[in-house]
Amino acid sequence: MSDHSHLKAENLFSCKGLTAVVTGGGTGIGLMQTLALVENGAKVFITSRNEEKLKDVAKKYGGSNNQIIPVQGDISNKQGIEKLVKEIESQAKDGINVLFNNAGIAGEGSREGYEDVNKEDAQAFSSQLLKSEFKEWDDILHTNVAGQYFTAAAFIPLLNTGAKTQKGYASQIINVSSISGLMKSASGGQFAYAASKAALVQMTKVMAQEFLPLKIRVNQIAPGIYPSEMTAGDSDEHTHKSDLSDTEKGKGLPAGRPGKEEDMAAATLYLASYAGVFVNGQFIAPDGGATVASPASI
Template sequence: MDYTQLFQFSGDRVLVIGAGSGIGREAALALGAHGATVVCADRDSTTAAETAAMIGGSAIATQLDVLDLDAVRAAADEFSDISALVFTAAMNVRKRIADYTMEEFDRVVNLNLRSSFSLIQAFAPKMAANGGGSIIGFASIRAYVVEPGQGVYAATKAALVQLARTAAAEFGPDGVRVNVIAPGVVETPLTAQIKNNPEWYNAYAQKGALGRWSKPEELAGAVVYLASNASNYVTGSVLMVDGGWTAVDGRFDPPNS
């Protein structure tokens, strides 16, 4: 076993959906730095092209709206040779259950869950036909722990965990691995509402063991790991990258005595 090759992607093409910004962009940059040929996909073709330019080399950009089922299926045909698929697109409407509209419910469920299902449904069989591959989705700590106003978002992320586990069971015999990463609080456009509220921001920062928020680039290593040969026997798993949020359950730090 040549362990120096565990994190090398030379000759492998990977598709990152949501590559135009945030975690998706950092994941694309990290995969490119390890030798992968990266296809940067995003609903915003301009930001996708910016990411591809940052990677350089053979990286390309493509426009993809994951809510468009025909476009997702066409992408699966066009990029049927990929060794890894990473998808990060998500949204959240922070409202208590009694205040939610069904239109808001549908928007969150369609982007967070329905699109995840359609991506797995479209790409997993292609990977299986090629002898295997890695699919990586993004759940959240909200799949496990919640707070008021997180109901629909949390439900979609919990559902994604079970969807990934089921896909791992169904496509595992053909060599397709399916895993999810569960971040804690990350400084992205999705969390701008919280970040701009000092009281909210500081409360979240103190919840985890590390006492701070994470940055998008701190999720990139988890993506590289799950896409690489280093995780060949890892499937149906949730990789928590939450700074200890779900490990620390107390809200009070008792005195030493």
């Protein structure tokens, strides 16, 4: 009988030997991705501005082999990104295999009370939208689009090194966008956030094509509603995880619930593991059916 062990899930979806970087890896979706990678054999560098939280996550979930390495840094400026790259480079001599561009921000002045505004009243609707500020738009687009661009650009050499040292694996960038960049709605008044994520959707396609000569793949995950500090408002100080169980968020989806960490882990592992090495320039939208039930650009 021939051997088909290469088709077993534990081999297909293995991340053994891989080194990943997850920006914003200390909470929310970034933490879900980090845990999925670590539980399947990867070493993960997690980054954010909150060093104390990163260290606690590494201590709680990194295991005896210290599979999670915290690196404090800020992706909103070149100096912060350069600091991250240098520190990770000093600890990853063989480069990295996956960069999760996950860090992002949301929220703007027009969101508060948006659902209650009378959109048929031109003056009321105008006043609602004008509660946003140019500075809020600047900050959101700066972090969610420019920050992802400069982070990807800075990690290219480490990804290139990783591709040369890890046999059978083509390095990749996985941009974490959002269904807010696909839906034909303002995500409860988050016009700037939706615009930033739509820009990231397009930028991912451009990167995938432009990075072909480097043999660096670029894919994306566009999550729906998941428990995070962004959707829940905070995270547990001990687990660093968020909870939506006492809210109505996600209940109106065809799936009848918000996403769980298992759902995000499944999407993460498909793209990041050896199972996804034939995938380039694509996106996965683990969203509970949101983009099917509501008008969207897919």
